[in-house]
Amino acid sequence: MTDDGTFSIRPAGRHILTIGRDLIQDPYAAVVELVKNAFDADSEYVLLEFNADSEAGKYTIVVSDGGHGMSRSDVVNRWLVPSTSDKLHRKTSPNGRILQGRKGVGRFAASILGDDLLLETTNKSGEKTSVFIQWDVFEQADYLDEVDLLIDTRTVSQMPGTILTMQGGRVGLEEWNDAQFKRLKYELRKLTPPTTAISGIEIKQEKFDIRLKVSGFAGVPDADETIDSFPILEFYDYMISGHVDERGLGKLRYSTQKIDNASSEEFDVDFSDLYEKTCGSLKFDIRVYDRDKDDIDQIIRRGLKDREGNYLGNLAARQLLNLNNGIGVYRNGFRIRPLGDAQYDWLKLNQQRIQNPSRKIGSNQVIGFVHIESEEKSGLVEKSARDGLKENTAYNRLIEITQSVIEQLERRRFALRRSLELGKPKSRVERQISQLFTNDHVKVDIVTRLERSGIDAKVTREISDILSRDMAEKNKAAESIRQTVAVYQGQATLGKIVNVVLHEGRRPLNFFKNQVPNLDYWASVFNDNPTSDNLSKILPIANELGHNAKVFVELFSRLDPLAAGKRAESHLFKLASTLDGALKVFETTMSDLGIKAALEGPSDFEFLGWKEDFYAIFTNLIDNSTYWLREKRVASPTITIRFEIEEGKLAHIDYRDNGPGIDKALIETEVIFDPEFSTKTDGTGLGLAIAGEAAARNGLELKVLESADGAYFRLQPVSGGVL
Numbered sequence: 001m002t003d004d005g006t007f008s009i010r011p012a013g014r015h016i017l018t019i020g021r022d023l024i025q026d027p028y029a030a031v032v033e034l035v036k037n038a039f040d041a042d043s044e045y046v047l048l049e050f051n052a053d054s055e056a057g058k059y060t061i062v063v064s065d066g067g068h069g070m071s072r073s074d075v076v077n078r079w080l081v082p083s084t085s086d087k088l089h090r091k092t093s094p095n096g097r098i099l100q101g102r103k104g105v106g107r108f109a110a111s112i113l114g115d116d117l118l119l120e121t122t123n124k125s126g127e128k129t130s131v132f133i134q135w136d137v138f139e140q141a142d143y144l145d146e147v148d149l150l151i152d153t154r155t156v157s158q159m160p161g162t163i164l165t166m167q168g169g170r171v172g173l174e175e176w177n178d179a180q181f182k183r184l185k186y187e188l189r190k191l192t193p194p195t196t197a198i199s200g201i202e203i204k205q206e207k208f209d210i211r212l213k214v215s216g217f218a219g220v221p222d223a224d225e226t227i228d229s230f231p232i233l234e235f236y237d238y239m240i241s242g243h244v245d246e247r248g249l250g251k252l253r254y255s256t257q258k259i260d261n262a263s264s265e266e267f268d269v270d271f272s273d274l275y276e277k278t279c280g281s282l283k284f285d286i287r288v289y290d291r292d293k294d295d296i297d298q299i300i301r302r303g304l305k306d307r308e309g310n311y312l313g314n315l316a317a318r319q320l321l322n323l324n325n326g327i328g329v330y331r332n333g334f335r336i337r338p339l340g341d342a343q344y345d346w347l348k349l350n351q352q353r354i355q356n357p358s359r360k361i362g363s364n365q366v367i368g369f370v371h372i373e374s375e376e377k378s379g380l381v382e383k384s385a386r387d388g389l390k391e392n393t394a395y396n397r398l399i400e401i402t403q404s405v406i407e408q409l410e411r412r413r414f415a416l417r418r419s420l421e422l423g424k425p426k427s428r429v430e431r432q433i434s435q436l437f438t439n440d441h442v443k444v445d446i447v448t449r450l451e452r453s454g455i456d457a458k459v460t461r462e463i464s465d466i467l468s469r470d471m472a473e474k475n476k477a478a479e480s481i482r483q484t485v486a487v488y489q490g491q492a493t494l495g496k497i498v499n500v501v502l503h504e505g506r507r508p509l510n511f512f513k514n515q516v517p518n519l520d521y522w523a524s525v526f527n528d529n530p531t532s533d534n535l536s537k538i539l540p541i542a543n544e545l546g547h548n549a550k551v552f553v554e555l556f557s558r559l560d561p562l563a564a565g566k567r568a569e570s571h572l573f574k575l576a577s578t579l580d581g582a583l584k585v586f587e588t589t590m591s592d593l594g595i596k597a598a599l600e601g602p603s604d605f606e607f608l609g610w611k612e613d614f615y616a617i618f619t620n621l622i623d624n625s626t627y628w629l630r631e632k633r634v635a636s637p638t639i640t641i642r643f644e645i646e647e648g649k650l651a652h653i654d655y656r657d658n659g660p661g662i663d664k665a666l667i668e669t670e671v672i673f674d675p676e677f678s679t680k681t682d683g684t685g686l687g688l689a690i691a692g693e694a695a696a697r698n699g700l701e702l703k704v705l706e707s708a709d710g711a712y713f714r715l716q717p718v719s720g721g722v723l
């Protein structure tokens with residue numbers, strides 16, 4: 001305190017431990033911080049030596065590098081200054097490396113690794129400076145400026161570099177067990193992305209080896225190795241890579257090794273609607289592995305071997321995936337912990353997989369690398385405790401964009417697996433029912449074998465009659481199942497478009513809510529004073545009540561086919577009127593979105609089938625169109641339905657919109673008709689599956705066709721003829 005009443009903040013002595021031992025979450029993070037400092041010093045390597053003396057109950061950790069070292073002035077004015085802004089302002093090392101340190105506290109992480117620290121650093125001029133620190137001195141001191149440190153400087157003839165020596169006692173010695181060292185190797189292996197994972201990434205390839213030596217620890221094999229990348233990385237099943245710029249526009253490449261010599265696919269993406277605030281430019285390398293036994297065997301056959309060159313077994317390969325999975329986030333070539341840890345599912349992949357296991361991937365199936373820009377460009381700020389990124393708007397955008405990139409891979413993976421008949425068999429309900437109950441071929445085969453065996457013709461006819469009656473009963477049951485499924489699918493479609501129903505009914509409902517009290521009021525006034533003026537207050541409200549009641553009646557009549565509790569027999573109905581009714585279900589929604597709808601075809605044509613099935617088909621198609629036309633903010637959105645008649649029968653119905661369209665790969669595999677497949681966010685994948693089943697019940701097939709201008713579906717007779 002000075003005489004004029006001003007004060008200076010005096011940090012407590014334990015402040016150093018607060019920003020070191022207390023702030024850094026674990027010893028792995030502390031080692032990583034010291035490794036980054038070696039990189040910032042322009043060293044081509046960092047050597048980590050862990051030596052134990054079990055009898056004496058102590059251990060030593062030595063971290064050394066061959067960098068440019070520090071002068072006495074650097075040690076006093078930078079290294080010993082907590083939270084220095086030196087690296088923040090310099091940004092690059094003398095040799096041009098982008099500096100990893102920014103907070104000015106990483107070196108104090110050494111306090112978690114031992115009881116004391118000896119710093120020995122030599123610069124290019126041969127000036128060697130040594131500082132010895134005992135951490136408990138700071139614990140005991142009232143104020144930081146009361147701690148005196150002895151600094152020794154002399155001239156030597158040795159190569160430049162820095163050596164940090166830390167020693168600890170029996171408590172720390174017991175913590176460094178085999179599991180701890182395995183985790184340390186894992187952290188070091190994931191610290192920097194392998195060369196194969198940064199192809200096309202604008203990161204300067206720096207020579208920087210991490211060498212680990214371990215000796216003398218009980219139950220821990222001695223080791224002397226250079227940390228290398230994951231051996232499983234190149235044997236992926238599916239990969240997506242590329243970039244997305246700060247506007248949300250990008251180019252991605254998808255490839256697979258599930259098929260020999262499969263060509264890769266390059267495509268543009270537009271996530272601009274997710275970029276209310278930028279998270280900067282992003283670059284991706286994401287690899288996915290199927291984990292069924294046969295899939296693991298296939299990965300091994302691609303060349304997955306151990307260090308001795310022997311092929312791994314299925315269990316060992318699975319354990320390798322268990323240990324090394326995760327999508328890491330990297331800045332300037334170094335991972336930001338814990339993003340990418342096998343147990344840290346920051347993208348909520350497992351949560352999404354629970355909802356849709358056949359299509360979504362789990363966190364234990366993926367090894368990925370997401371490269372981000374500097375804090376200034378991206379807004380992605382690393383926490384001081386080295387436990388991730390601050391959860392701000394930019395971080396939320398990072399999650400959204402990364403999930404969208406993974407979705408592109410998942411969509412293509414799902415289509416490929418279905419085309420290869422992997423996972424859930426590709427089969428529609430109608431086909432399954434037919435396979436289960438239609439047994440004509442069984443009857444013919446049995447009768448033929450009986451005849452060839454010389455069985456009496458009368459017995460053969462009796463057996464044939466028994467089989468015919470059994471088949472008739474089963475086919476009757478099959479038809480009952482078909483009709484029940486149709487009812488459920490109609491009601492599922494109604495539930496699927498319930499938001500449309502609510503939207504259509506909201507306006508008349510609001511009118512009733514607001515105007516019925518007014519009608520009651522003026523009716524009471526008119527009852528007491530029946531004048532023409534008071535009557536004029538009632539009549540407009542009464543007229544509007546009738547109009548809005550009519551809106552409800554028409555809405556429910558349009559929805560009635562989907563809500564039917566049972567199915568009637570097939571009957572003739574006017575196709576144009578039915579298609580127009582399906583469009584009118586979405587009348588208000590399309591009006592709000594500015595969607596122009598057109599229906600073309602003869603108004604008097606009648607089709608023999610089920611009207612409710614056509615409602616199910618076209619309400620699902622229209623619902624999809626309105627979703628994508630709104631989602632992609634299409635200018636001048638349109639929906640067109642056109643049907644043609646040949647010789648008095650239906651030739652086909654074409655349904656088109658001018659939305660974003662459908663990927664060619666999805667069209668070729670027709671995977672969009674499979675249940676559970678959806679390209680919508682949180683989509684159920686039921687819509688087109690229901691539409692396809694409803695078409696089949698009417699002797700039709702719903703096909704998706706390629707189009708340069710939006711989605712294009714065609715409904716036509718199964719035989720390719722007319723109905």
